[in-house]
Amino acid sequence: MNVLHPIRKWAMCLNTVKIVLLSLLLVAVVPSCSKGGDDEEEEEPIGLYSVTFDANGTSKKFTSDHFPVGSFYDDGAQYTGFFKATAPASFVGISIYDNKAIVNNAQYNGYIMEDGYPIIAIGAVINYQEGQTYYASPYENSNVNVKITKVTGTTITGTFSGTLKSEDDSVLVITNGKFNVPVGTISN
Secondary structure (H helix, E strand, C coil): CCCCCHHHHHHHHHHHHHHHHHHHHHHHHHHHHCCCCCCCCCCCCHHHCEEEEEECCEEEEEEHHHCCEEEEEECCCCEEEEEEEEECCEEEEEEEEECCCCCCCCEEECEEECCCCCCCEEEEEEEEEECCEEEECCCCCCCCEEEEEEECCCEEEEEEEEEEEECCCCEEEEEEEEEEEEEEECCC
16 A cells, blocks of 8 residues: 655645646636737747647647647746647646756656655646546656757747546557647746
8 A cells, every 4th residue: 555655745735736726827828828919920920839649549639729838837946837728628738847947858757756845746747638538647657758849938849648547547648749839937
């Protein structure tokens, strides 16, 4: 039987609360990603943004119509990146965690919690919902792989893959994942 230390359990709950709150904040930020006035010129055309992947061999594509967005957050100890896209009946979210700034060519495999104080998460988590079925990568024994290939002032691109499970233990294998999303910074 695997029993978590109370502080580690509390930290995992705190990280979950952070993820939920920052995800809600992203939903509030999405409307600000619309085109500006006629006189403003965008740095990157909105039509270039997407999150694509294969789910159990079936191609899934979230385009600019599905509000792909990314953001970064850091509190000086925990650095976090969130990338997501939402369609009418589905959602995909990718979260990465590190103890240092997230930069080009950063690679995240699995998910671990560092010992010490504050407790820091390092790794990646993928969530996907289609209809009423919600899938998530496990926090333990995860094979999630996320690579940040390029971070600019306006976009972030990368690749992702991994095995997700639903509450009834249905397995969803994500392969060939790619994202190119507009990026903003959430300050503390």
